[in-house]
Amino acid sequence: MQRGMRVVRAMALGLLYISAICGAQGSQTSSPASFEPPLRDLWARGSERFQRQWLIAGPVDVQLSVSVDPSALKPAARQLLTPQAPSVRWMPHTAWSDVTDLNVSPPRAVEYGDEMVDRFVFAAASMSSTDGGPAELSIGSDRPYSVWLNGTLIHTRQSAEAFSPDQDRIPVELTRGENLVLLRFHEASVGPSQFSVRAVPPGSALRRIDEVTPSVLPSPDDTLAVRTHFKTEQEAVPVVVQVIAAGGDVVARQSGARGEVVRFDATAWRDGAYEVRISTQDAWQQTQVRYLPWYKGDPMAAAHRLIAAADAASDDVPGDSLRMLAALAKDRLGGALDKASRSSWPLIHSALMEFEELQLEAQGRIARARPSGFVRIAYEDAIDGSTQFCRAYLPADYSAARPWPLIVTLHGFNPANPEYVDWWSIEQRHHRIAETKATIVIEPHGRGNAQYLGIGDRDVMRCLDEAKRRFTVDADRVYLMGESMGGHGTWAIATRHPDVFAAVAPIFGGWDFRISNISGPSTAPPPRTSLDAFSLERGSSFANAESLLHVPLLIVHGDADPAVNVEHSRHAARMMQRWGYNVRYHEMPGWAHEDLGQHSAIADWMLTHRRIAAPRTIRIRSTDLAGAAAYWIRVRTFQRPAEVIRVAAEVLEPGLVRIDSSNVAALTLDLPASLRDPMGKVQIVWNGQTHQPREPSGVIELGTRASSGLHKRAGLEGPLPAVLATPFVVVVGTVSPEERMREQIQARANAFSRQWHSWQHQPLRMMKDTEVTAEHEKAYSLILLGGADANAVTRRIAKKLPFSASRNGIVVDGRKWPVQDSVLQAIYPSPLAADRYVYVIAATSADGMFFFRPQLVHTVFGYPLTMFDWIIQDGRRPPPGTPNVADANVAVGVFDASWRSADDRWTKARDPQTASQWALRRAPTKSGVASPSALQAVAGKYEMSPGAIVTISVQGDRVVAEPPGGEMLELVPEGDTMFSRHDSGEPVEFIRDDAGNISGAFVEHQGALLWAKRLPNP
Incomplete structure (x- = not known):
């Protein structure tokens, strides 16, 4: 689901008024009494939520100004900005997490040189206060900034700092109602530009988010200087600083107090990429780890070597891995290495270190499968012959000598549908859950925006198989979780492979046509035929939920989610709790389609469970044969197509099996030894009929196949x-x-x-x-x-x-x-x-x-x-x-x-x-069928959705459509008002109003009919 749709809204509290009738002389109404609603929220002194909704403007040169849209900000804010230069548009921005990054994601180098650019970026937000009064603005920023509250400058910080949430606590006086917060940041040439803001009650003791905030200080090439924390904390647990070369060799190690600058002599170190590992313990003796990038030598020369190696690489999976890293480096440097500044190297550090580790492995070394290692698993997908990638993060004390639990995490829908190098976090080298929970974490790509169905399901399971082959994995402690589309994927994959996972956690993902469409009440007509109903059933995330009888679930959803309606998760939780399944449901009041901050707690919960490998009872519900299998039973074929398959099976005592089924023509049993009779006898009662297989010691087949030799089976059943x-x-x-x-x-x-x-x-x-x-x-x-x-x-x-x-x-x-x-x-x-x-x-x-x-x-x-x-x-x-x-x-x-x-x-x-x-419709001919006047009649601007404008123009004898941010599309005329897209053949029908003027167009796109309203000429 689109992350841009995240909105946080307050939960409305209802007031209940009662009246009392008193005395014989008449009635008297008492004073209104306020009650909390039946589903009351937990009480807190005040909110500690970070602000995630912003309006962003810039960057702009310091001598220029930004004109403020009066509908977006209070007039008082305009006094902060001079009205002399061309305006810069304010753009809405919703941060996924508590930290807002002002740069594009992923960040790229810009051609400003090595010095900090004298440019500003503005961020504005409205913060509401019920009663007004004293508060504190808690701000973190890695850039110099100034902040205004309701038009008054309240704080300025002149220096750049390592980012830490809640770094600055500024006492303020809030007005009742809405309060305008405006921040102005100096923009740097490269790298992230992070900040966080929240308003908290005065004197609040806030939980420490980052135990330490380290940074690498500027120093000569032969010296590495690391500041262990942004401020001195002499009484806190000391910090251990390790310098790790590609391949995992620790080349240096020192300890220091928090806030101390630790220096290393790097003269004898080889040139190349390094990671600086900073570890300490919090007040609860839990280890906390941070990593910083560092490079010795000329990183741009190394980038050129990477690109040369990629150009010379063979046409295979290792070669594709090098080409991916080269594409990643060029992408982050803006496409041209020669124009990138030397200070841009942090943007390509991950690619350079991975390149070095691949080179070490080519020499026969183990470079990535190591403690705190990052392994980008690569393999060829036979579907189309492409190389696919899966990220694996290993725990801090990983050793192949013992088995490890493994958590599979599924990403959400990326509305940009980018190439792999532009997906979220693909250069991330360390995962907090892997580091702190002693578990392997893998992140399949799932073939991108594929809903984890078909090739998406196949990719996830292939990634898991590759991880089991390459690492030492405890097969009884494999877990699955995901957000948004990844939450739907968690349902889809877990219900089709229930015997693989010990526990699963879908996060604001999953939907069912009976409840609504994804984001709101359904407007689609009810199914008219059984085929229509079955088609909708196949699209439900919960269609196979019965198969999760032995898989504990933790469902998490915010009740203010505008992208995936919370009613879907409520429905799934109620339904499965009704069955007596092991389901926990956590609904978060006021939270939207955003990072809910629950990953660590979810990991703790999952890791308490072990897989049940040989259950006595099995339930199956499936809309296809591929999903009609679990543990020791598999449906081979059905009786009727386009109908749900159901199985309820139980081993009543060793060797005695009862199976009840619907729409099952044939099935296979592979009973574990623990469920068989010690004497080797097996008796099966299937839908009331007793069967005693001739060879009970092996795989047992029951039922008959289709009458002909050709029959539908898992993997060969259509559609x-x-x-x-x-x-x-x-x-x-x-x-x-x-x-x-x-x-x-x-x-x-x-x-x-x-x-x-x-x-x-x-x-x-x-x-x-x-x-x-x-x-x-x-x-x-x-x-x-x-x-x-x-x-x-x-x-x-x-x-x-x-x-x-x-x-x-x-x-x-x-x-x-x-x-x-x-x-x-x-x-x-x-x-x-x-x-x-x-x-x-x-x-x-x-x-x-x-x-x-x-x-x-x-x-x-x-x-x-x-x-x-x-x-x-x-x-x-x-x-x-x-x-x-x-x-x-x-x-x-x-x-x-x-x-x-x-x-x-x-x-x-x-x-x-x-x-x-x-x-x-008629197929268009080469000569064309529309008159020149008809072509001119359709020219204009059309609004597909608010703010999405398509411009249609006539260029010679061609009609072209220019969508926002996309390539021009040629429209081929089939008549005066009927056209088709040249690239796909999909129709575009222009509609005339009663006066004969073009009022809009119906655009058919992959089965959907979209209306584009024609805008009046300026």
């Missing part, structure tokens, strides 16, 4: 998006005798490639049909663009497929759809390889091929677009306002357990009479 969870290749048909068909196939292949790259930032594996070999057919699922008339591979296997397309229409399992200019998408087990699919795109004509839209995954949000095995599309377009754009499909359906489609219950077709009244 259409399932092809992306297997290694696949797009095969472009080239053998059509019709040139226009060949052109349309290539155009659709190119569009598909662009969509994949925009989502995964990886090239799409693609080849021509004439290039496909027998090895390719065995290794990959084949996405075949073109039917038997247009694709040589489709032609070879056509007789083994239950569907086809011709000029006369489309046939699916013997049922004919007499359509024109239409296209079929269908998935089916590959006749050429086991465990692989063929995904056929076959059209009745070249114009029909134009209407092919991959029904796979939403390439912005990452969720599957359909639950069907086959879809027929054409150019009929339902009128604007149609609730479900997918209703435009000619027909959709799912195959049964035998990969057949004979039952109408699993087919959904549109009404031909209704569809005949819809507009019929």
Whole structure:
């Protein structure tokens, strides 16, 4: 979920008034009495929350000014800024945590040279006070700053300091109601620019957030000077300073009092990257650790060596690791090393140290799998041949000699959908939980914004397997947690792999269509058919929750979350507590979609649990076969498609098993030795029928497979998006005798490639049909663009497929759809390889091929677009306002357990009479069909959402759309008001009002219909 949507709001307290009737002479109303609400909050003297909502302006040169939007700030603030120069816009900013970073994230070098730039950044916030009166502004900043309260300058600090929250405590007098706090910071050339602010009651004793705040002081190249704390604390526990070279060698160690400057002679040290480890103990004798970067020598020369090594690296996983680090270094230095200042080296320290450690490992040393080590696990994902990365953080006393617990943490949705090097925290080398809780922590990338479904699920489990292979992991102490999209991922992965995890903690993530959409009450119509209902069921985070019978859960959510409605977590907690499951629910009043500060407490809770590896009872609920497995039972096949699978199994006594199930045709039991009869006998009572297997000592199979040899099974059951969870290749048909068909196939292949790259930032594996070999057919699922008339591979296997397309229409399992200019998408087990699919795109004509839209995954949000095995599309377009754009499909359906489609219950077709009244789109021609006046009529500015303006203009004979911050898109005319995007073919329909003027446009994007309002001309 988008972090920019985080809002903190106060919880409303209701007042209950009572009246009393007194005496015989009449009634008398008593004074109002105030009661706390039934769900009262814990009492506190005053809030100690940090301010996270800000308006930011700048940076601006000191001689310039900032004009203040009067709707955003009080007029008194304008007196602080002279009104002589062009304005700088105030931008809203919500900090994810208690610390606000004024720089972009991740930080990058800017071309200001080595000296501090005389520029200012302004931050403003409104702080409310119920009663007004004395308070303290508690401020931390690593930059010089000045602060005004309600227009009055109250404090100035001239020096830069190592950042520490609550560093400055400033007595103030708050007014009742809203109070304007305005800060002005000197901006530095590189690195973070952090600050924190909170208003606390006078004299508050605040919990120390950072035990020590160390810093590296400027010094000659052969000297390292470390200030152990920003102030002297002689009575506190001393600080131990260790200097650690790449690979983990401790080259120096000293102790010092807090606040003391510890100096090291670095003359004999080799040039390169170092970490300075500062450790101490808090008042509770708990070890606290901080790390600082340091570099001896010329870091820019090292960056050049990294880039040279990456350029010369082989085309494999180690080579991709070097290329990723080189891309990271160039990105942080603004893209050009020669223009970066020497003081920019902290931005690339992590990349340089990782580079050195990879070089040491190439020489045969163990450089990363060490105490406090950082290992970026890299592996090739066969899905598309790309190298994927997973970060692993090792505890301070890690040793391969004993097993360690492991916590998997899942990241949230990144709305920028950036390339890997621009994801949050990817250069972070140490993790506080790993350092303080004696546990390994891994952070899978999950293929980015993929919702931890399909390839996202696959990536997480691959990362976990790699961690178990590389490190010594206690398999009974593996845990899972995540926030936002990662919270949804925690539900999705834990419920599909319950036997892997000892405990899980979803944090403000997870949703169910029965409650609402993600952020509020649902406006979608209720499902009309069982297929519609099942499609919604597959999208629920809690669809498989019954499988968590033996997995303790800790659910955490803020009740003011605007991005993921708290009702989802409340629903899940109530439902599972109703079942008697081990569920704890922590709801945080007033907290929004932000860092809730619970990671440490969650880790403590998780680490108290051990996995139950061989439970006597098992429950399974699943919407597919891949998720219908847990511990010692696995469903092999179902009875009816598009229906939930349910299993309740219990070992009543050793060797006696009762299984009750719904929609299960066949299953497998692999009973642990502890649950078997000592004499080797096994008796199974399945839905009231007794079974005594002939060979009870091994894996037991019950039930019958589908009537034919071909049957759906886990990993080979569809629907259409399932092809992306297997290694696949797009095969472009080239053998059509019709040139226009060949052109349309290539155009659709190119569009598909662009969509994949925009989502995964990886090239799409693609080849021509004439290039496909027998090895390719065995290794990959084949996405075949073109039917038997247009694709040589489709032609070879056509007789083994239950569907086809011709000029006369489309046939699916013997049922004919007499359509024109239409296209079929269908998935089916590959006749050429086991465990692989063929995904056929076959059209009745070249114009029909134009209407092919991959029904796979939403390439912005990452969720599957359909639950069907086959879809027929054409150019009929339902009128604007149609609730479900997918209703435009000619027909959709799912195959049964035998990969057949004979039952109408699993087919959904549109009404031909209704569809005949819809507009019929035509594939655009090279000559074009719109008049010049029609092209000019659509030019203008269109608002997709508040502040998101798309400019449409006519450039010669082309119509182009320029979205905010994106690349220009060409719109191809299909008529005077109907256009399509050149890159994807998705339609854009301009709407005229009663006067005949263009009032807006309906934009179809990956199954969603968006309205763009036309703005009046200036």
